[in-house]
Amino acid sequence: xxxxxxxxxxxxxxxxxxxxxxxxxxxxxxxxxxxxxxxxxxxxxxxxxxxxxxxxxxxxxxxxxxxxxxxxxxxxxxxxxxxxxxxxxxxxxxxxxxxxxxxxxxxxxxxxxxxxxxxxxxxxxxxxxxxxxxxxxxxxxxxxxxxxxxxxxxxxxxxxxxxxxxxxxxxxxxxxxxxxxxxxxxxxxxxxxxxxxxxxxxxxxxxxxxxxxxxxxxxxxxxxxxxxxxxxxxxxxxxxxxxxxxxxxxxxxxxxxxxxxxxxxxxxxxxxxxxxxxxxxxxxxxxxxxxxxxxxxxxxxxxxxxxxxxxxxxxxxxxxxxxxxxxxxxxxxxxxxxxxxxxxxxxxxxxxxxxxxxxxxxxxxxxxxxxxxxxxxxxxxxxxxxxxxxxxxxxxxxxxxxxxxxxxxxxxxxxxxxxxxxxxxxxxxxxxxxxxxx
Ligand code: GLC
Numbered sequence: 213x214x215x216x217x218x219x220x221x222x223x224x225x226x227x228x229x230x231x232x233x234x235x236x237x238x239x240x241x242x243x244x245x246x247x248x249x250x251x252x253x254x255x256x257x258x259x260x261x262x263x264x265x266x267x268x269x270x271x272x273x274x275x276x277x278x279x280x281x282x283x284x285x286x287x288x289x290x291x292x293x294x295x296x297x298x299x300x301x302x303x304x305x306x307x308x309x310x311x312x313x314x315x316x317x318x319x320x321x322x323x324x325x326x327x328x329x330x331x332x333x334x335x336x337x338x339x340x341x342x343x344x345x346x347x348x349x350x351x352x353x354x355x356x357x358x359x360x361x362x363x364x365x366x367x368x369x370x371x372x373x374x375x376x377x378x379x380x381x382x383x384x385x386x387x388x389x390x391x392x393x394x395x396x397x398x399x400x401x402x403x404x405x406x407x408x409x410x411x412x413x414x415x416x417x418x419x420x421x422x423x424x425x426x427x428x429x430x431x432x433x434x435x436x437x438x439x440x441x442x443x444x445x446x447x448x449x450x451x452x453x454x455x456x457x458x459x460x461x462x463x464x465x466x467x468x469x470x471x472x473x474x475x476x477x478x479x480x481x482x483x484x485x486x487x488x489x490x491x492x493x494x495x496x497x498x499x500x501x502x503x504x505x506x507x508x509x510x511x512x513x514x515x516x517x518x519x520x521x522x523x524x525x526x527x528x529x530x531x532x533x534x535x536x537x538x539x540x541x542x543x544x545x546x547x548x549x550x551x552x553x554x555x556x557x558x559x560x561x562x563x564x565x566x567x568x569x570x571x572x573x574x575x576x577x578x579x580x581x582x583x584x585x586x587x588x589x590x591x592x593x594x595x596x597x598x599x600x601x602x603x604x605x606x607x608x609x610x611x612x613x614x615x616x617x618x619x620x621x622x623x624x625x626x627x628x629x630x631x632x633x634x635x636x637x638x639x640x641x642x643x644x645x646x647x648x649x650x
Contacts, residue, residue: 260548261289265306266321266535268297270483270509271502273569280564281555288548297480299323299423303613310335310540318543319552322369323423324360324534324605325612331368332610337539338366342550348558357574361536368538370557373571375497375533376603377431378596380504383517385409385492391519395435395460398493398522402469405492414469416482416494421624424478426606426616427531428495429623432457434531434604435524440619440640441607445648450641457524458626458633465627475627487512495521497533501588502570518590520599532603534574566591572600611647618643 266274278290295302303326309316310333322330330336343350350358353371361369379398381391385405392398402414418424433440438454441447448454465474471485479496483503486494487510494500503509504516520528537557539549555561559578565571566584572591578584579591590596607615618640626636 257287259287259289260545261291262318262543262545262548262552263291263293263316264319264552265293265295265317267295267299267302268480269294269569270480271499271506271569273565273567273571276564276568277556277561280560281552284555285548285551288551290552293317295320298478300613300616301422306330306335307333310542313542315540315542315544317540318545318549319537319539321372321535322361322538324357324532324536325423325616327361327369327536327538328363328608328610329612330538331363331366335541336368337541337543337546338368339370339539339550339553340367342554343367346554348554352575352577354574354576356532357534357536360534361538369536370538370553371574372535372537372557373562373565373569374574374600374603375535375572376530376599377427377495377521377533378498378500378530378599379519379521380486380494380496380500381517381519382409382411382489382492382512382515384512384515385411386517388517391517392493392522393528395432395464395522395524399464399467399469402493403467406469409492410489411491413471413485413491414493415464416477416485416491416496417464417470417474418478418482418495419465419470419474419627420476420478421620422478423616423620425623426619427533429458429461429619430531430604430606431495431521431529432461432524434529435521435526436460437524437526440615441609441644441648445607445609447641447644447648449644450637453526455633455637458623458636460524461623462626462633466629475624498572498588499570501590502568518593518596520595528599530599530603532605534572607644609648611650614647615644618647 274292278292281290295305306320354374357371357374361367361371385408392401406414418428433454436453436457438451438457440449482494483496483500485491487504489511501516501518505513507513521530537553539546539553543549559575562573562575562578563581563584566573567587570588585592609615622636622640625631626633
């Protein structure tokens, strides 16, 4: 009897605790909680705070999206939680939080390579019920981007934008008809231009040991006709094509056209050097364009052009990237979280992302939007649309982080000269096979 009472009072305490938390106020602030629970009969004026996490946004897009959303939803306040810019570090921060079943964040952006892993680990909420209730038409989305958020027949994340690697160049230093088309032409042009027009380097890329290195490596490998895994998930990296591609990567990284510490460069280091006018060329994602034209940050406003990445023997290849948005399974405010996800990944949110962030929409209809095209004229170019459509995905496997780490370590060693490219691909073949057969 006593025991039963104890249990029920514990349950009561728990229920009360939950009610207080779901008022949307910080549980640490007792006074606010009290005030709010007195207000429950006046639900419509109750303001719910949700926390939205994503990596550092160098552009104004996130700020603008939150501002527009809060204007439309006066009862929902969005607090932005900045996560590490390095996608691997961001991944690990979420995993730590979600493993502890933390409700600290409500909405989070997921790199296209994570949704299956997060769904399998039970970190995210399936969105199908919300999608159905609100009649969100999934057929309007880019189906490849949508599929990245689908796992075991359920939609776990909504696609926010697509990324594909591109070559950005300085229009004041490189005439349009002289834009390099092959990696060798790029090396030559970078050597000639290094030091001209106030530049310090010839080429910028991402070569630190992290996820971005995998993206850069995939582009070299694929431009020479190589693959890491084929569409049946056979490990095919030990091929003459992949070797040739990686050798070109090593040649560029070891050349004097890139900064001598290029193996410490992720996106922020490379984009900063570019917008400060230090290089005629950079490999980066589409956001680079908006950033380079941001008067408050950039010294090269109006002087940036976009082209497909240089080709190898096979042609030009861009890695498929992009971000999705998901809801923390432990969120105390799933309804409000969904409203934000729906807004951000819907036409209004994606339009703001495209205009202020230079991000490519996952709603193809937006490529016809005049305001978006005005902000990103290259969205209308055939080369850009083709690069998006032909972008090469990274291996699509549920234990992707493990596979990625194998690639990162071995490619880094090849770049540092600790392994030959032949040894690096042999290691990758063996280790990725073992990871996939687990
Ligand atoms: C971009 C891409 C993402 C990729 C990351 C690597 O954010 O959208 O898919 O993993 O860069 O740094």
